[in-house]
Amino acid sequence: MYSRGADNHTWRKIKSALASGIAFVSALLVIAPLGLVFFHLLVNGAGSVNWDFFTKLPAPVGAVGGGMVNAIVGSLELLVLASVIGIPVGVLGGVYLAEYGSARINSVLRFMGDVLNGIPSITWGVVVYGLVVLRFKGFSAYAGGLALGLIMIPLILRTTEEMILLVPNGYREAALALGVARWKTIVHIVLKTASRGIITGILLALARVGGETAPLLFTAFGNRFWNHSLNQPIAALPLQIFTYAISPYDDWHRQAWAGALVLVTGVFCVNILVRLLTRGRGVSVV
Amino acid sequence: MAVPERSVMEHVEQPVEPAPSVESSPPLTFQVKNLSIWYGEKRAIDNVTLDVASNAVTAIIGPSGCGKSTFLRALNRMHELVPKTRMKGTVLLQGQDLYSSTVDPAIVRRRVGMVFQKSNPFPTMTIGENVVIGLRLNGVRNQKLLNERLEKSLRMAALWDEVKDDLHKPGTSLSGGQQQRLCIARTLAVEPEVVLMDEPCSALDPIATAKIEELISELKTKYTIVTVTHNMQQAGRISDYTAFFYIGRLIEFGPTTKIFTNPSERQTEDYITGRFG
Numbered sequence: 001m002y003s004r005g006a007d008n009h010t011w012r013k014i015k016s017a018l019a020s021g022i023a024f025v026s027a028l029l030v031i032a033p034l035g036l037v038f039f040h041l042l043v044n045g046a047g048s049v050n051w052d053f054f055t056k057l058p059a060p061v062g063a064v065g066g067g068m069v070n071a072i073v074g075s076l077e078l079l080v081l082a083s084v085i086g087i088p089v090g091v092l093g094g095v096y097l098a099e100y101g102s103a104r105i106n107s108v109l110r111f112m113g114d115v116l117n118g119i120p121s122i123t124w125g126v127v128v129y130g131l132v133v134l135r136f137k138g139f140s141a142y143a144g145g146l147a148l149g150l151i152m153i154p155l156i157l158r159t160t161e162e163m164i165l166l167v168p169n170g171y172r173e174a175a176l177a178l179g180v181a182r183w184k185t186i187v188h189i190v191l192k193t194a195s196r197g198i199i200t201g202i203l204l205a206l207a208r209v210g211g212e213t214a215p216l217l218f219t220a221f222g223n224r225f226w227n228h229s230l231n232q233p234i235a236a237l238p239l240q241i242f243t244y245a246i247s248p249y250d251d252w253h254r255q256a257w258a259g260a261l262v263l264v265t266g267v268f269c270v271n272i273l274v275r276l277l278t279r280g281r282g283v284s285v286v
Numbered sequence: 287m288a289v290p291e292r293s294v295m296e297h298v299e300q301p302v303e304p305a306p307s308v309e310s311s312p313p314l315t316f317q318v319k320n321l322s323i324w325y326g327e328k329r330a331i332d333n334v335t336l337d338v339a340s341n342a343v344t345a346i347i348g349p350s351g352c353g354k355s356t357f358l359r360a361l362n363r364m365h366e367l368v369p370k371t372r373m374k375g376t377v378l379l380q381g382q383d384l385y386s387s388t389v390d391p392a393i394v395r396r397r398v399g400m401v402f403q404k405s406n407p408f409p410t411m412t413i414g415e416n417v418v419i420g421l422r423l424n425g426v427r428n429q430k431l432l433n434e435r436l437e438k439s440l441r442m443a444a445l446w447d448e449v450k451d452d453l454h455k456p457g458t459s460l461s462g463g464q465q466q467r468l469c470i471a472r473t474l475a476v477e478p479e480v481v482l483m484d485e486p487c488s489a490l491d492p493i494a495t496a497k498i499e500e501l502i503s504e505l506k507t508k509y510t511i512v513t514v515t516h517n518m519q520q521a522g523r524i525s526d527y528t529a530f531f532y533i534g535r536l537i538e539f540g541p542t543t544k545i546f547t548n549p550s551e552r553q554t555e556d557y558i559t560g561r562f563g
Contacts, residue, residue, distance in 0.1 A: 170406035174469070177364060178420030178476055179396030188423055192410045 045257030081145020086152025094160025144220025159201025345525030407457030443471035463494025
């Protein structure tokens with residue numbers, strides 16, 4: 001039975017090489033789409049990313065040129081509105097899960113948070129359309145910000161909870177043993193220790209909702225001009241890309257490519273920022 | 287919550303009854319009577335009665351899981367942080383019931399500080415910030431007072447000369463033994479009456495251990511110290527009184543010299559001579 005030892009060895013080497021080869025190809029397939037997307041965007045969009053793109057309003061139909069400054073600013077405004085809703089609720093909810101809630105309540109909350117994370121983003125658009133747009137009879141930046149903020153909440157909730165749970169119990173005990181009140185211990189010791197991880201979670205959530213189109217379709221609605229009041233429809237980069245991409249005009253198509261390139265670059269930059277934050281010197285629980 | 291500048295000790299309640307003076311006995315800091323503690327269904331402390339003398343070092347010894355840490359934590363209500371704890375009996379600090387419903391556990395912990403087994407300076411703070419954080423978070427804003435307390439606490443913890451030029455460096459940049467002394471300074475800064483120590487040297491090398499032991503002997507002139515230790519020789523070196531715990535019960539308690547040279551209980555003798563534990 002052991003007489004074919006040499007052959008067996010060769011066969012095992014072949015199997016090993018096969019397995020690592022397949023794993024390597026799979027890894028390449030994972031990275032490939034990112035490369036393809038970025039390459040495609042560069043080829044099609046780089047030519048249209050110019051000074052005008054960042055400084056001018058969209059040109060009227062038929063006229064060549066113009067830019068997307070209103071959509072870029074609009075996206076930033078929507079992200080600020082979303083943060084106002086998503087960050088406090090998400091972070092405080094995470095604090096509750098990690099520091100206060102009982103095991104039974106927590107498992108229910110955690111489950112619901114995970115369900116919320118899995119809800120298709122267009123659903124949030126529909127919900128906010130029903131709750132806000134219909135009631136106040138108009139699309140608005142507020143509605144768009146609310147839709148994005150609601151998507152951020154479960155994302156931030158779970159990362160905050162996980163980051164807080166990583167803070168060693170010894171720090172809580174040390175603060176409590178100094179006669180520091182529980183809430184002060186949480187704010188000044190626990191959250192401070194976990195802050196880098198929590199900020200990372202917030203940035204990733206912002207990057208995620210920054211690229212959302214569906215929840216804005218019937219909330220923020222989009223706008224070809226400056227938004228002068230948050231009660232009015234507002235432009236957003238993903239919406240503008242969507243509108244331009246399905247239009248019949250070549251110039252708009254080029255601008256849509258440029259917009260997509262700017263958006264992806266922005267998300268990319270946020271991710272690099274996150275990398276730098278989590279790698280940073282000093283002590284971190286992350 | 288901005289608490290006006292004042293000593294953090296000011297709002298401590300006065301004792302409800304004066305500490306009974308026991309003739310020919312040293313003054314007492316703690317009087318523990320019939321204390322039992324449960325974690326869920328498990329009884330960790332079983333009917334312990336013990337008096338802790340003031341300005342002395344009381345060592346608690348016993349094998350792992352005998353309840354010595356739980357007993358220590360019951361002295362400043364830290365054991366309550368574990369969910370589903372239950373206690374019975376009384377713990378008097380200077381005659382005042384620590385577990386009375388009108389007593390805030392935070393105030394108890396300001397009077398009864400604690401140093402832990404694993405040194406735990408706050409990683410986000412400098413050496414200086416670590417020392418005064420207890421005062422800061424308890425509402426002290428006066429920078430002059432904070433600076434005074436900073437130097438005084440570090441001197442008492444025998445750390446000032448080593449770190450006085452590095453106060454802005456992270457607390458975690460210090461060596462293990464220095465970190466533990468930093469934690470002691472942090473505890474002393476809020477001016478407690480008692481310092482509890484939960485195996486303060488078990489993670490340290492012999493030289494750092496010797497420094498902490500020396501420090502404990504100096505601190506007892508100002509503070510009452512209760513320390514848990516796994517190290518019998520250490521208990522013999524530093525303590526005035528020794529309590530031997532076994533499976534949640536107090537087996538024997540008395541002057542350290544007596545416990546170590548002439549114990550009354552067979553179990554104590556067996557443990558001290560290394561026959562079990």
